[in-house]
Amino acid sequence: MKILVPVKRVVDYNVKVRVKADASGVDIANVKMSMNPFDEIAVEEAVRLKEAGVATEVIAVSCGVAQCQETLRTAMAIGADRGILVQTDEELQPLAVAKLLKTLVEKEGPQLVILGKQAIDDDANQTGQMLAALLNLPQATFASKVAIADGKATVTREIDGGLETLSMSLPAIVTTDLRLNEPRYATLPNIMKAKKKPLETVTPADLGVDVAPRLKTLKVEEPPKRSAGIKVADVAELVAKLKNEAKVI
């Protein structure tokens, strides 16, 4: 079976972004870009399923600007077999990405789509659920364990009160949480090999999808700053401050 893994190019998780002076967005010029960490977990899980003999092919997909090719090469260095770039300079919102992915799922026929639960730039946490809805497929979001057997997926999910385990027929949509796995580092030979793997480029128009944004960003601002307080000398002073100054205990 094939597994499709969508990957997003985002500002690296170690970068503290700055809001632009004209409040039009955050400044991503000359900022380090990486694969969204949850998507790395998704690629790792798909590659492990291939290594275990469950999957036969792992296809990475990225939607966005030409530089998303680098993100796809990273996915292929981890072990994806080929890449598809849906190239556009338009702003892509989750619903548009879900529609693009739907056309690719219909074309490629994967039994499993594994996505990151959330991208660390827009923090939307929507695309996997939307894709599942558009395809009318079962969804298992926030996965911490995935097992595939006999045409079924058994997925453990991280929920507010603890864990829950769902069973569903394939094809299915899974989104990853942090504890699903620890992604490997791509080795140099694998990075070199990834450069030779096939990478196909299509456009939203080729796929017949209208990607026009539904939400308009009016402005982007700095959050209110929280100023550092004081250092207390010892536990006694801390307790006194909490009782008499902050009055919270």
Add this chain to the structure above:
Amino acid sequence: MPILVIAEHDNASIKAGTLNTLAAAQAIGGDIDLLVVGSGCGAAAEAGAKIAGVSKVRVADAAHYADGGAENVAALVAANAAGYSHILAAASTFGKNVLPRVAAQLDVAQISDIIGVESADTFRRPIYAGNAIATVQSADAVKVITVRTTGFDAVAETGGSASVEAIDAAADTGLTTLVGRELTKSERPELGAAGIVVSGGRGLGNGENYHSLLEPLADKLGAALGASRAAVDAGYVPNDYQVGQTGKIVAPQLYVAIGISGAIQHLAGMKDSKVIVAINKDEEAPIFQVADYGLVADLFEAVPALTQALG
């Protein structure tokens, strides 16, 4: 047009986050219907009818809603969406699972995790782990929204007298089956709604230290227990303890961070707390940049001393 709020409940009572979500609905303005979906959830519906500001409770009670699965709940919400200007749920794991599915079925965007209402079509929401706040406007006919509960003060749990109306269940999609749940049992307050949170990180060294040091302190303070991602990944505590960008977002009156360095992903989950206390032996730890009261000390001495001092 009225607003539909999807209740989160345990069949007997309505969860606290729904009260904050109702406050966001009130900020938008208009009549508010509360949708209670479950199996044997009559008591929850009655509790919902008493909440201040609810005009009508609509109840869908059927066996296939027992597990609160996204596929069945979303199908029901989408089928009942006509006539509503907004559909809201808390940005809990339940709301985040269900609402994007609803939005896609209605072919509209979802607005995630709002912390402010500017007008009926314009909302404020954090992006980049809360390092920027975006103001976004929706042109869609129905606004499908998840609400960050710490952004809105809860409405009163009582004082309302809404009517309760049963609605037809949608057909069972049969897409997923619940195999089982492993829920953390605790006598402590719920992390997302607690007034005081005691939270531990990698500085504690192991799970045994986490429990032996933090539990007595939490007991004294009547606090909920939380943790950094590092502590959860290392297995000190279960996943539902995690505070941060992709875990729980909390804003208690008092947040006590013990042995937590303060990565931006953790700060994203707690920096709106009223008072922050940090105990860490590394005086350069970033947590001190947001702490109201910082104590540079060995936590293995400071925490038992603090527990003792609280009498």
